[in-house]
Amino acid sequence: MLALRLTRAARPAVQLRRLLVAAASAGTGLLLLSSLGHALAHPEAADAAALRLAWCAAPLAATVYLALAVARTDPGTRPRPGLSAVGLGPARLMAVSALTTALSCSLGSLLALLFFLHLRGDLTGLPFDGAAAGLLAAGLPLPVPAAVTLLTVLPVTATAAVAVALRPRDPRPPARTVRRFGRFGALGGPAGPETFGAYGRFGIRLPSAPGDGRGVAAGNSRGVAAGDGRTAAAGEGRTATAAAAALLETDGDRPAPESAPEPPVPDIRAGSPAGLPWGVALVTAGLAAQAYAGRSAPDLAVLLGWLLTGVGLVLAGPGLTHLCGRLLQAGRPGVLRLLAGRGLMAEAARIGRPLGVVCTVASAGCALTALSGGPAPAFGPLSALGALVVGGATLGTLLTSAVEARQYRAGTTAALLRLGARPALLRGAAALRAAVLPALFGPLVLVIAALSALPLSR
């Protein structure tokens, strides 16, 4: 009930996003049902029917991704202090969010069923009655359990995905109960990854050594000046807090330092996403697989190559977006480039992944168009519907993620406006951000599409 009320009371933009989910879900449901119709009409060709059903996985995944992005952006289901006070904490809100998603997806599935029946000619009274009767096995009775099973796949998947993604998380790290022994029986492991021969290098175990500096920065030179026992204790400290605690323990005769230990200074590059090398490796592996497969038997290897390329692009998306931001603010940036570039770097994880998905879809579309020689004749109505659903859902996901990033930065924007930043400046920064991304990703898409199409077109 509460989910319904929250759903009804939302603003038009939010309703539009939910309607987008419903439309994508309707398209996916229609594709699933049409594969069922094809299987009914051609019971002898089970392989082709299975292949058609397998191709429905792409629009299904795109729709679930869109539903997830919309649920994340939904302002009605964000934790709010007022609702927490009346007992609607994050867990209940997660349930509300999942229910809203189930609602819009079920609406879409219902529409798909109605439209399917209408196209088959079972429901009459509207234009296009039985327009696709031959395609959808109109003469045969529709197996109801099969249709219901196919139509519930999407709502169930989307609801489960939303519930898992928005589950309330414990902000505390899990407590480590097992006591680990390091090398040679020393307590605790090394603070960072050890390279070969680093263990016995001279000075590496001294607390002020640069290799161990992260752990003992708080202890600085006092740890060295003190006795051996303290040096050993501080040297093995894993964090600054542990080191400072050890210092305090053995430091009974000295007055305790007034201020708490300084938190470790985070690296400025800590925010950069880590997936870029993996993504590049996967993209090149996928392209290589396609190139080799093009010489001999095309089918499965080409598909595997495209899959690898797509996963690689999705993985590389955040890193490439971060790189875009970094390039944008390189040199001695003025305030416009600084705000635009740093904003892009901060939002790289949020924007980059959907952008990678859009790139994958776009490059696949480009390659297919190039292979088939022209856009129109090769695609039937169902392929066109599938392409429309996948493309629309991924684009919708990207735009929804942009909205999410904007919501996330609303506080910062307000602070900037209070500082006296002109709204035109902020709009310019946003436009610069939006212009730089296609400048990097557009050529990338074209190059990957050309490379994918190259072996097959020979």
Added chain:
Amino acid sequence: MEAPPDNDVLWARSLHFTHRDGSPGLAGISLGVRQGEILAVNGPRGSGKTTLLRCLSGLLPVRSGEVWFNSSPLHTLGPAARERLCRERFGWIDPEPVLVPELSVWENAALPMMLRGAGRRRAKVSALEWLKRLDVGDRARCRPRALRHAERQRVAIARALAPGPEVLFADEPTAPLHHADRTQVLRTLATAARSHGITVVLATHDPDTAALADRTVALLDGRRVHTVHLPDVPDAEGRAACSLSV
């Protein structure tokens, strides 16, 4: 129309303000802020301190009443002119230090100067100087999230002071801090303002903070009062007379 007195840099007369939902904000406040002084606006929560500061600094449009800044009327200006005045002449410190999270500390402090059109190098030099002065110079290359709350508040103060505003509005700058941090933040703020001749309007509910100022204006329920005689908070524990449950 009467001209304001010469030594008042900021001057308000019978300022009324009603919030958009109809709740009363200010009810006829008149005050003058002299050049180079630290004026504390004192009063309990909900007495209209923040609203008064926002009206004086031009963040909120004044419906009825007058605000004059340097002998020019502020209440007749349009939004764009008020915004420019805010950017060029005034500084503002929030109760919470709202820094831009993706910029480093010195870039945050240099941001107002860069927004005014100053060059990057000059802005950086000035920002670093102020950060050093406020004892956060060694954290200049960190991101704001690596800093503690008091340090972030000092960065916010450096950001407000670095462009050299004529009037600095500080809205409860020490409210979420502990006593030790509070004293340090206030002392640095007062010292910097006095050494540079910056006029400060400081909203606070704490009488100890108000003691640091040259003058104090007491507010209660949107009105200026000269003697606040609030009843002491009685020890309510164990008193059955006021209980609602009987």
